[in-house]
Amino acid sequence: MFKKFLFLIILLNGVFLKAQNVDPLKTLDSIAQTQWVNSIIDSMTVEEKIGQLFMVAAYSNKDVVHEKFIENLIKKYHIGALIFFQDQPLKQAKLTNKYQALSKYPLLVGIDGEWGLNMRLKSTFRFPWNMTLGAVQNNSLITDFGVQVAKHCNRMGIHMNFAPVVDVNINPNNPIIGNRSFGENPENVAQKSIAFSKGLQSLNVLASAKHFPGHGDTETDSHLALPVIDFTKERLDSVELYPFKQIINEGVAGIMVAHLCVPNLEPNKALPSSLSKPIVTGLLQQELGFNGLVITDAMNMKASANFSSSQEINLAAILAGNDLLDVPLNIPETVERFKKALASGELTEERLNHSVRKILKTKYWAGLNNYKPIEIEHLIEDLNTVEDELLHRELVENSITLLKNEEVIFPVQNLDKKKIAYVKLGDADNDSFVTMLNNYEKVDVVTATNLDELIVKLEPYNLVIVGFHKSNKNPWKNYKFKDRDLVWLQEIARSNNIILDVFASPYSLLQIKTFENIEGLVVSYQNSKVSQEISAQMIFGAVEAKGKLPVSIKKSFSEGHGLTSLSLNRLGYSIPEDVGLSSEKLKRIDSIANIVLKDEMAPGLQVLVARKGKVVYNKSFGYHTLEKKTLVKNSDVYDIASLTKILASLPLIMELEEQETISLESTIGQLLPKFKNTNKDTLTVKEVLSHYGRLHAWIPFYIHTLDSISKKPSHEYYSEQRSKNYALKVADHLYLRSDYKDTILNIIAKEDQRKKIGYKYSDLSYYIFKDYLEGYYKKDLAKLTESHFYKSLGANRTTYLPLNKFAKSEIVPTEKDDYYRFQLVHGYVHDMGAAMQGGIGGHAGLFSNANDIAKIMQMYLQKGYYGGKRYFQPKTIDKFNHRYYAENKVRKGVGFDKPQIKEKEKATCGCVSDSSFGHSGFTGTYTWADPESEIVYVFLSNRIFPTASNMGLVRKNIRTDIQQFIQDAIIEE
Structure with missing residues (x-):
C-alpha cells in the first residue's frame, strides 16, 4: 500500500x-x-x-x-x-x-x-x-x-x-x-x-x-x-x-x-x-x-x-x-x-x-x-477564404446534436407518405432553413394569429417541423423562449408528430417542462445561415448527426448525450471545394450564361452541378421571356422535352424489366397486340431503346389535323370547349378529339421502317411504351411516375401538366407558336405529339427544375438507391447503361444517351467517361451523370423562345462547353 x-x-x-x-x-x-x-x-x-x-x-x-x-x-x-x-x-x-x-x-x-x-x-x-x-x-x-x-x-x-x-x-x-x-x-x-x-x-x-x-x-x-x-x-x-x-x-x-x-x-x-x-x-x-x-x-x-x-x-x-x-x-x-x-x-x-x-x-x-x-x-x-468556409461547415456539421428520436422520426423517410408543415417559434430569421427544407420536399410554412387557428391548420399534416430561432448576433443575446412559444410548442406537440430544431443555446431547453410529446429533438446551437442549411440537410438524411451535448438539461438529457442518425444518401448542399471542385473555375459558367443572355440564345436558364452527392452550384439566370418581366428562380419549372424519356418512361420500363414482366429481348408485338403482324412486331425493347430499330425520327402528327386552307387546327379534330369527345387539352381553348390517341398509334403501326440499318434517334418507341405502360398499370404516366418515383424521391417540382400543380408564374414559357396552337405555349408541353396526347407523352411532357432532375440522376448514379429506398438493383442500372450496338457505332445505351463514338457527334464535351450517361432535350435542356467523376450536371433553358429557329445555344455547343468547364474545375488530388 x-x-x-x-x-x-x-x-x-x-x-x-x-x-x-x-x-x-x-x-x-x-x-x-x-x-x-x-x-x-x-x-x-x-x-x-x-x-x-x-x-x-x-x-x-x-x-x-x-x-x-x-x-x-x-x-x-x-x-x-x-x-x-x-x-x-x-x-x-x-x-x-x-x-x-x-x-x-x-x-x-x-x-x-x-x-x-x-x-x-x-x-x-x-x-x-x-x-x-x-x-x-x-x-x-x-x-x-x-x-x-x-x-x-x-x-x-x-x-x-x-x-x-x-x-x-x-x-x-x-x-x-x-x-x-x-x-x-x-x-x-x-x-x-x-x-x-x-x-x-x-x-x-x-x-x-x-x-x-x-x-x-x-x-x-x-x-x-x-x-x-x-x-x-x-x-x-x-x-x-x-x-x-x-x-x-x-x-x-x-x-x-x-x-x-x-x-x-x-x-x-x-x-x-x-x-x-x-x-x-x-x-x-x-x-x-x-x-x-x-x-x-x-x-x-x-x-x-x-x-x-x-x-x-x-x-x-x-x-x-x-x-x-x-x-x-x-x-x-x-x-x-x-x-x-x-x-x-x-x-x-x-x-x-x-x-x-x-x-x-x-x-x-x-x-x-x-x-x-x-x-x-x-x-x-x-480574411475570408474558402478554407474558412469549409472548416466552418465541418464544425457546424460535427456539432449539431440529436437528443431524441422516437419512432425514428429523424431523419425523415418515406416522403410519399408525408405531408410536412413548418412552424416558426422565436424572433429571428429562418429563411435559409425553410429554403433548404424545401430542397428536399414540399414543406408548407404554417402561421396563425392564435393557437386554436394554428392547431386547425396543422390537422392535414402528419409531420410538423418546429424551428426555434433566436438572434445569432453575439453569444450574449437572449436565447430564451417566450411564454407564448412554450405554450404553443406543447400544444403543437400534443396534437402532432414533431421535430423540434433549436437554433439557440441548449440552455433554452431548460424552460421546456416536458419532452414527452416531442418525438424528435435537435440542437443546432446557432441561428447562422450555415447552421440552418446543414440542420435542414440532417433532418432529411443527407448529413449524419454527430454532436454530443456539452451541458446537461436537468435530468432529461445529460452532458455528453447525443444520438447518431442514419444517412439516407440524399443530395447534400455545400460549396465546390468540399467535393474537390474549384469555385473560381466554376465561375466560368456564370460568364457563359451571361453570353447566352446577351446574345439572346435563351431568355433564361438554370444550371446545377453536384459532385460526390452534394450540390455545389445551383444558379438561375435571366428571365422567363425576352420581355424581362419575371426573373428565373431555382424553383421555377421548365419543359424538359426529351429528358422525359430517361426521367419518366425509362424508370418505369426498368422497374418492369427488374420484375421480369418484360425483358430487353421482349418484342413490341409481344407487348402490344396492335403491333402484331406489323413491321414493328419483332423489334425488341433493346433495339428500339438503343435507337437501332429502324424507326423514323418522328412523325408530325399535328399537320394532319390542320385545315388545308387556313393551316390552323381543323374543326374536324378540335374544339374550343372541353367535352367527352374533345378531352385532350392541347393548349388554352384548344381540345383534341379523345379518340385521336388511338389514331396516333395506328399511324405509327403503319409507318414504313427506315430501309437503312443503323443508328437513328427516334421518339416513336416512347409513344409505344407509353401505351404499354398505361395499359399495364391502368393509370396514366403522370400518376405512375408520381406514385412510383417522384413523391418518394422528394421530386415535388417534377410533374406532367404543371398548371394543375403550379402557378403560371412558376412555369417558364417555351415558344410563341405560329404554326399549330397559334399562342404562347405556357404551361403546356411544347412537343406537338405529346400535346396531342393531352400533355402526357412518353417522350416529352415532363416539367421540372434542375434540383429535382439532380435527385433522379443521383439515384441512377447511386446504382438505384436514394433517400433510404432502393428503386433498382445495381445490375439493372448497369444493364440499361450499356451500349449493345457499339460495334455498329451506336453510342446509345438502353434509353440513356452515352458519350460520342463518332468524331462528328457532339453528345458530350468529350471529357467524360464511357460509363457516363444522360440526355438532351429540344427545348434547350441537358443532364448528365458520370460515375467516375461522380458529377451530376443539369442545364435547363427555353432556347426555343421566341421560336424554335433560335439555334444559337445548339450551334455554340453551350451545354457541352459548360460540361467541359465543370470537368476542368476538378481539383487534382
Whole structure:
C-alpha cells in the first residue's frame, strides 16, 4: 500500500515538475532570443520599461482625436502593446502600420478573437461559438479552427489572441460566459482549449487562456460588478482550475487573470483575483508552475476599477504578479505612481525587469524581432477564404446534436407518405432553413394569429417541423423562449408528430417542462445561415448527426448525450471545394450564361452541378421571356422535352424489366397486340431503346389535323370547349378529339421502317411504351411516375401538366407558336405529339427544375438507391447503361444517351467517361451523370423562345462547353 502511495506521489510530482519546467515563451533559437531581449532591456530607460507593461485599447472606428491619443502614448509613454477593438480590418491594418512605425520598440498587438476576428472586426470570418464547438467530438477540428484564426491574426499583424475561454460553465444563468464556454465538463473544456491553443500557437499567435481561476459558475458580469466564486479548494481544483492545469501542462503561452472574488484563495473579499498575489503568483505561477505571460483582464471593468484609483489598481496588478495590464486607465498618472513605487522600494527594478523580459520574450516568440508592415492588398479576401468556409461547415456539421428520436422520426423517410408543415417559434430569421427544407420536399410554412387557428391548420399534416430561432448576433443575446412559444410548442406537440430544431443555446431547453410529446429533438446551437442549411440537410438524411451535448438539461438529457442518425444518401448542399471542385473555375459558367443572355440564345436558364452527392452550384439566370418581366428562380419549372424519356418512361420500363414482366429481348408485338403482324412486331425493347430499330425520327402528327386552307387546327379534330369527345387539352381553348390517341398509334403501326440499318434517334418507341405502360398499370404516366418515383424521391417540382400543380408564374414559357396552337405555349408541353396526347407523352411532357432532375440522376448514379429506398438493383442500372450496338457505332445505351463514338457527334464535351450517361432535350435542356467523376450536371433553358429557329445555344455547343468547364474545375488530388 505504501509503495502504491509513494508511486502516486512521485507521479504527481512528475506532473508538477513538468509544469514547473515548461517555458512556453522559449523559442528553438533561445540563445538568439535571449541576446535580443538583453540587447533591448539593457538599453531601456525606466520609463520605457514601465511603458512595456501597458496594453492600451485602440479603435479603428474612432476619430483623429483618438488616433492622436494613441500616438502620444506611444511616443511619450512608450507603451508596449495595443489591443484593438472595433471595427474595420483595412483601417486597423493601416493604423497598426502607422503605430508600429512610431514605436521605438515593436508593439505587441492583441485582440479578443474567441470565435475569430469577427468578434471585433467587421468584414472578417465568423466561426461558431465555443458552446457549439463543445459539441464537436473530433478535437482535431478544433485545432484546425485555431490554425485558421492564427492565419487571420498573422495577416492582420496580431500577435496575441485573448482566447480560448477556459471557463467551465456550470451555471446556466451565467450572464457573461454561457455560449463562450465549451461546456460544463472540465475534461471536455480542457481538451477543446488545448486543441484550439495548439492551433493558434502553431503559427506563433500567443493563446491567452481565460478567465483564471474560472468564471463559469457565477451569475454576475465582471464588467459590471465583482462576481463571487465561493467554493472550496477541492471544488475549485476539480472544476474551475482543472482545464487551466491541463492547458498549462500542454504549453499555453498566456493566461488572463479575471476580476473575481474567490474567498478560499484570497481572504480579502474586496480584492479582485487579478490583484491578489496569492492567486496570481502563489497559485498560478508557483503552485501550477505557469511560466508564460500573465495578463490581467481589462482594467476598465467595474469588478477591478471599483476597487481603487486606476493608478493604484495598475500597480497592485503588477505587484500581484501580472506581467501585462490589459486596457489600463490613466497611464500618465500610472507612470508617475510606478516611478514613486520604484523610488520607495515598493516596486523593485528586479520585479519590473522580470515582466519586461517576459514581454520582450513574447515579442521575439511572435516574430517581432523581424517586424514587417501589414500588406494591405487583398486583405479582406485573405480574411475570408474558402478554407474558412469549409472548416466552418465541418464544425457546424460535427456539432449539431440529436437528443431524441422516437419512432425514428429523424431523419425523415418515406416522403410519399408525408405531408410536412413548418412552424416558426422565436424572433429571428429562418429563411435559409425553410429554403433548404424545401430542397428536399414540399414543406408548407404554417402561421396563425392564435393557437386554436394554428392547431386547425396543422390537422392535414402528419409531420410538423418546429424551428426555434433566436438572434445569432453575439453569444450574449437572449436565447430564451417566450411564454407564448412554450405554450404553443406543447400544444403543437400534443396534437402532432414533431421535430423540434433549436437554433439557440441548449440552455433554452431548460424552460421546456416536458419532452414527452416531442418525438424528435435537435440542437443546432446557432441561428447562422450555415447552421440552418446543414440542420435542414440532417433532418432529411443527407448529413449524419454527430454532436454530443456539452451541458446537461436537468435530468432529461445529460452532458455528453447525443444520438447518431442514419444517412439516407440524399443530395447534400455545400460549396465546390468540399467535393474537390474549384469555385473560381466554376465561375466560368456564370460568364457563359451571361453570353447566352446577351446574345439572346435563351431568355433564361438554370444550371446545377453536384459532385460526390452534394450540390455545389445551383444558379438561375435571366428571365422567363425576352420581355424581362419575371426573373428565373431555382424553383421555377421548365419543359424538359426529351429528358422525359430517361426521367419518366425509362424508370418505369426498368422497374418492369427488374420484375421480369418484360425483358430487353421482349418484342413490341409481344407487348402490344396492335403491333402484331406489323413491321414493328419483332423489334425488341433493346433495339428500339438503343435507337437501332429502324424507326423514323418522328412523325408530325399535328399537320394532319390542320385545315388545308387556313393551316390552323381543323374543326374536324378540335374544339374550343372541353367535352367527352374533345378531352385532350392541347393548349388554352384548344381540345383534341379523345379518340385521336388511338389514331396516333395506328399511324405509327403503319409507318414504313427506315430501309437503312443503323443508328437513328427516334421518339416513336416512347409513344409505344407509353401505351404499354398505361395499359399495364391502368393509370396514366403522370400518376405512375408520381406514385412510383417522384413523391418518394422528394421530386415535388417534377410533374406532367404543371398548371394543375403550379402557378403560371412558376412555369417558364417555351415558344410563341405560329404554326399549330397559334399562342404562347405556357404551361403546356411544347412537343406537338405529346400535346396531342393531352400533355402526357412518353417522350416529352415532363416539367421540372434542375434540383429535382439532380435527385433522379443521383439515384441512377447511386446504382438505384436514394433517400433510404432502393428503386433498382445495381445490375439493372448497369444493364440499361450499356451500349449493345457499339460495334455498329451506336453510342446509345438502353434509353440513356452515352458519350460520342463518332468524331462528328457532339453528345458530350468529350471529357467524360464511357460509363457516363444522360440526355438532351429540344427545348434547350441537358443532364448528365458520370460515375467516375461522380458529377451530376443539369442545364435547363427555353432556347426555343421566341421560336424554335433560335439555334444559337445548339450551334455554340453551350451545354457541352459548360460540361467541359465543370470537368476542368476538378481539383487534382
